[in-house]
Amino acid sequence: MDGKIGLEEHFAIADTLQDSAGFLPPETWQELSGRLVDPEERRLREMDANGMETMILSLNAPAVQAIPDVARAADVARRANDDLAEKVARRPDRFRGLAALPLQDPDLASAELTRCIRELGFVGALANGFSEIEGSDAPLYYDLPQYRAFWAVCAELGVPFYLHPRNPLPQDARIYGGHPWLMGPGWAFGQETAVHALRLMGSGLFDDHPDLQIIVGHMGEGLPFNIWRVDNKNARTKKPGSSGPQPAQKSFTEYFRENFHITVSGNYCTEALLCSMQVIGADRILFSTDWPFENVDYSAAWMDSVDIDEADRLKIGRTNALRLFGLGG
Ligand code: GRE
Numbered sequence: 247m248d249g250k251i252g253l254e255e256h257f258a259i260a261d262t263l264q265d266s267a268g269f270l271p272p273e274t275w276q277e278l279s280g281r282l283v284d285p286e287e288r289r290l291r292e293m294d295a296n297g298m299e300t301m302i303l304s305l306n307a308p309a310v311q312a313i314p315d316v317a318r319a320a321d322v323a324r325r326a327n328d329d330l331a332e333k334v335a336r337r338p339d340r341f342r343g344l345a346a347l348p349l350q351d352p353d354l355a356s357a358e359l360t361r362c363i364r365e366l367g368f369v370g371a372l373a374n375g376f377s378e379i380e381g382s383d384a385p386l387y388y389d390l391p392q393y394r395a396f397w398a399v400c401a402e403l404g405v406p407f408y409l410h411p412r413n414p415l416p417q418d419a420r421i422y423g424g425h426p427w428l429m430g431p432g433w434a435f436g437q438e439t440a441v442h443a444l445r446l447m448g449s450g451l452f453d454d455h456p457d458l459q460i461i462v463g464h465m466g467e468g469l470p471f472n473i474w475r476v477d478n479k480n481a482r483t484k485k486p487g488s489s490g491p492q493p494a495q496k497s498f499t500e501y502f503r504e505n506f507h508i509t510v511s512g513n514y515c516t517e518a519l520l521c522s523m524q525v526i527g528a529d530r531i532l533f534s535t536d537w538p539f540e541n542v543d544y545s546a547a548w549m550d551s552v553d554i555d556e557a558d559r560l561k562i563g564r565t566n567a568l569r570l571f572g573l574g575g
């Protein structure tokens with residue numbers, strides 16, 4: 247199909263480029279780094295050749311989230327966002343932007359998000375999981391109480407928030423000891439991000455902000471397949487007047503269906519798509535490639551040929567993104 251839109255589509259600036267080294271075999275770094283800092287020629291060629299109209303661009307990972315010095319995190323976020331705004335301004339017909347945010351400091355993150363939406367014309371935010379902060383080895387997850395004011399700003403601006411993966415910190419990654427192939431995108435990314443998403447759901451965040459929309463990639467990081475069991479176990483320890491022992495009022499499945507969207511980025515598994523369509527619904531699934539870590543050609547070829555209704559293909563490939571980001575057209 248023509249007119250596909252993707253929303254997990256990365257670039258890097260000089261300060262963040264090295265963060266992506268090491269996730270893929272060293273012999274591919276030259277190719278990968280070239281893609282990340284490409285002045286959008288290669289990217290546009292790939293898009294043109296594969297029926298992709300728009301990429302909603304975001305910074306690589308973990309980038310800002312892994313800069314414990316708050317002032318530096320804010321500075322890198324601002325410069326990345328300014329750089330992205332220039333890319334979008336050069337080709338407003340093909341690119342949009344998601345803001346990088348210094349979530350080490352919720353107030354700075356709120357201010358930067360507001361600047362990006364109101365002044366730079368971005369359509370949402372993308373954060374690479376928890377943030378690290380100087381003086382603490384505790385990962386900052388965004389269900390923590392100090393983030394409620396940030397979420398109020400996000401809800402007020404009415405923009406979606408992409409919760410993108412990162413690796414757990416070493417002290418939280420001991421389960422992968424001796425098995426480095428399980429770190430990164432193969433398993434640890436998804437585990438880390440799914441737990442973060444479940445933390446947001448169970449915290450009651452969406453009772454306060456019922457319109458807030460979170461996006462998770464990689465076919466929902468396992469949530470479509472597993473969320474039934476999260477609810478089933480919680481229901482057995484239910485506290486009166488709620489869906490379970492957690493502070494939230496609704497079930498995890500309800501929040502998943504009302505406050506989440508997923509993308510197919512880097513997970514072109516037809517069986518997983520069919521499960522996701524049954525659990526979260528075709529209205530909440532969106533195409534994405536995860537460029538430069540995945541190729542546009544095979545992502546697009548799968549999207550174009552996977553055995554689903556044409557009406558669902560159009561939603562997933564394009565129109566859900568138009569609606570979620572208010573792109574019009
Ligand atoms: C991603 O952005 O999803 C990603 C990385 C690094 C390796 C693989 C991958 O940041 O999918």
Ligand code: ZN
Nearest residue numbers: 254256410536
């Ligand atoms: Zn990605």
